[in-house]
Amino acid sequence: MMRITILAVGKIKKDYFREAIGEYLKRLSPYAKIDVEEIEAEPFKRESDKDKAKKIEGEKILKFLEKNEGNIIILDEKGKNFSSHEFAEFLEDKNERIIFVIGGALGFHENILENPYRKLSLSKMTFPHEMARMILLEQIYRASAIMSGKEYHY
Amino acid sequence: MMRITILAVGKIKKDYFREAIGEYLKRLSPYAKIDVEEIEAEPFKRESDKDKAKKIEGEKILKFLEKNEGNIIILDEKGKNFSSHEFAEFLEDKNERIIFVIGGALGFHENILENPYRKLSLSKMTFPHEMARMILLEQIYRASAIMSGKEYHY
Numbered sequence: 001m002m003r004i005t006i007l008a009v010g011k012i013k014k015d016y017f018r019e020a021i022g023e024y025l026k027r028l029s030p031y032a033k034i035d036v037e038e039i040e041a042e043p044f045k046r047e048s049d050k051d052k053a054k055k056i057e058g059e060k061i062l063k064f065l066e067k068n069e070g071n072i073i074i075l076d077e078k079g080k081n082f083s084s085h086e087f088a089e090f091l092e093d094k095n096e097r098i099i100f101v102i103g104g105a106l107g108f109h110e111n112i113l114e115n116p117y118r119k120l121s122l123s124k125m126t127f128p129h130e131m132a133r134m135i136l137l138e139q140i141y142r143a144s145a146i147m148s149g150k151e152y153h154y
Numbered sequence: 155m156m157r158i159t160i161l162a163v164g165k166i167k168k169d170y171f172r173e174a175i176g177e178y179l180k181r182l183s184p185y186a187k188i189d190v191e192e193i194e195a196e197p198f199k200r201e202s203d204k205d206k207a208k209k210i211e212g213e214k215i216l217k218f219l220e221k222n223e224g225n226i227i228i229l230d231e232k233g234k235n236f237s238s239h240e241f242a243e244f245l246e247d248k249n250e251r252i253i254f255v256i257g258g259a260l261g262f263h264e265n266i267l268e269n270p271y272r273k274l275s276l277s278k279m280t281f282p283h284e285m286a287r288m289i290l291l292e293q294i295y296r297a298s299a300i301m302s303g304k305e306y307h308y
Contacts, residue, residue: 014174014177015170015173016169016170016171016173016174016177017170017174019169019170020168020170020171020174023168023170077237081235081277081278081279082278082279083231083278083279083280084279084280087279122277122279123235123276123277123278123279124235124236124237124240124277125235125236125237125238125241125276125277125289125293125296126237126238126296127289127292128292131289131292135279135281135285135289138281138282138285139279142279142280
C-alpha cells in the first residue's frame with residue numbers, strides 16, 4: 001500500500017474544494033495511506049512583505065522535510081509534466097513514503113526551489129493551491145485505478 | 155467583453171463541481187458573456203457500445219458547430235499546452251465568439267478529433283470531464299484577471 005504525505009501551506013477554505021478532497025481521500029483509502037500535514041500560511045499586510053512571508057513558509061517546509069524521511073516531490077508548474085499513465089508508473093516504482101509539497105497562495109520561495117528536489121507539474125497552467133490539492137488527489141486516485149486495472153470513467 | 159460558449163457533453167453531477175463552476179461563472183460575469191450548452195451523454199450498456207455512443211455524441215457536437223459561428227477550440231489532453239499567461243494572450247486576441255468543446259466521460263470520437271479544429275490541453279494528465287469544465291472556467295477567470303491587471307492570489 002502506498003504511503004503518501006501531502007505537505008501543504010494553508011487551509012482549504014472553499015467548501016466545494018474541501019468536499020472534493022474529502023471524497024478523493026475516502027476513495028483512496030483502500031489503496032494508500034495518506035496523511036495531510038498543513039503548515040499555517042504566513043500572514044502579510046503589504047506587497048513588500050510577501051517575500052518575507054514566503055521565506056518563513058519555506059523555512060517551515062524545510063524543517064518538516066528534515067525531520068521526515070521520504071521521496072520528496074515539489075508541485076511546481078515549471079516541473080516535469082506527466083501524463084496520468086506516466087504518473088501511475090512513477091508511483092508504482094516507489095516503495096518508500098512519498099512526500100508531495102504544495103505551496104500556498106504565494107507559491108514557493110527560492111529556499112525551496114533552489115533545492116534539488118524532484119519537481120512535478122500538474123499543468124503548465126497556474127492553479128489555485130486549493131484546486132491543486134484536489135487535482136493531485138484525483139490523479140493519485142486515477143493512478144491507483146490504473147495500477148489495479150480498475151475501470152475509472154472520466 | 156469576451157463572448158464564450160462552452161459546449162459540453164454530459165451534466166455536472168457532483169455538487170462540489172457544480173458549486174465551483176457556479177462561483178467561477180459568477181466571478182466571470184463582469185468580464186465575459188458565457189453560455190453553457192450541454193449535449194446529453196449517450197447511454198451505453200456494454201463496453202462494445204461505447205464507440206457507437208461516442209460517435210453519436212460527436213455527431214451532435216458537429217451539428218451544433220455547423221449552426222453556430224465562432225472560434226472552435228477542442229479540449230484535448232494531446233492539444234497545445236498553454237501557461238496561464240499564454241492562455242490570457244490567446245484569449246485577448248479574439249474578437250469573435252469562442253466555442254470551447256468538452257467531451258463527456260468517454261472522450262471524443264474520431265469524427266471530432268479528425269477535424270482541423272484547434273486543440274487546447276489543460277494538462278498532459280487526464281481529468282474527469284466535470285473537473286475539466288471547472289478548471290477551464292477558472293483559467294478563463296484567471297485570464298480575465300491577468301488582462302485587466304487585477305491581482306488574483308492563488
